[in-house]
Amino acid sequence: MNPFISLLFFLLLIQASSTSAQPDIVVDTCKKCAESSPNVNYTLCIDSFNSIPESHNSTLQDLSIIATNITEANATSIVSELETILRDTPSTDSAYMRSCLETCLELYSDSVSSLDDSVEAIRAKRYGDADIMLSSVVDAPRTCEDGFSDGEIESPLKVENDEFFGHSVIALGIVAMLQKT
Template identity: 30%
Template sequence: MAKAAAKDWNMKYDFCVEPLESNPHSKSATSIKGLVIASTKNAAFNTINVERITKTILNERKTSHGNKAALRDCIGPYKYANSSLNNALMNVKSQDYRRANEYLISAFDAPRICEDIFTKIKKAKTPIRDENIII
């Protein structure tokens, strides 16, 4: 990964490595396939966590009506992302990497969609901005 990061200025080595280093499943991975499975499981966990945090904020009395509406709109993309990640896992395990990649790309749209909802509707940053990642 370090060599790839050195060749491509768009690839940020630390951004790629940090989630893998903190993931206990990636430590036992012996292949790229194992790393993909570990990182995809980590991403699926993160989508569930963001959805849980979003629902917690929705239940807080201090959350404005406008924020609640926008947050409710964010839940759908995260549910879809989680489903896409589970489909990606199935495809990786069956070695259909082309299809797995399609599902992964689809799942990674959720944070952007949620941020766009807040930017366009509320003209503000989402209250889940720090959690609003998948990887």
């Protein structure tokens, strides 16, 4: 075999083994978050970051911003959905249902603003501020669901609320990790 080809093959082999030996920040971060909080769904965490390929080459601070942006996009989508439901729901329908939907709209609208502020706090390395804002956001889906269950009516947002909660606890978990650094 040609010595040049042998050397090239050897160098490629070394690079491949050194690349695969480097830990994946997404896997490590999701694992630590899931271990530190029973509310963090490891699979959702991995899947969320896998949808954004550059997350695998990020810092922990970058991952925190990505997770918060994913959560903000989720909240924005829920706000849009709630506006559509409210617009398409006749005012003759249940006043209590309408009140629940309006409360959820307010909660998620506030969440969008808090998540935007959280990203700015993370960028400025004010992790304590980000933690406080994200903690309030985590409560939005539960508070939204409580209104429906208190009135003994089925929530039209159960899936969305569960998904939002899942994303928000991931963002909160990563900020908690940043606070320890």
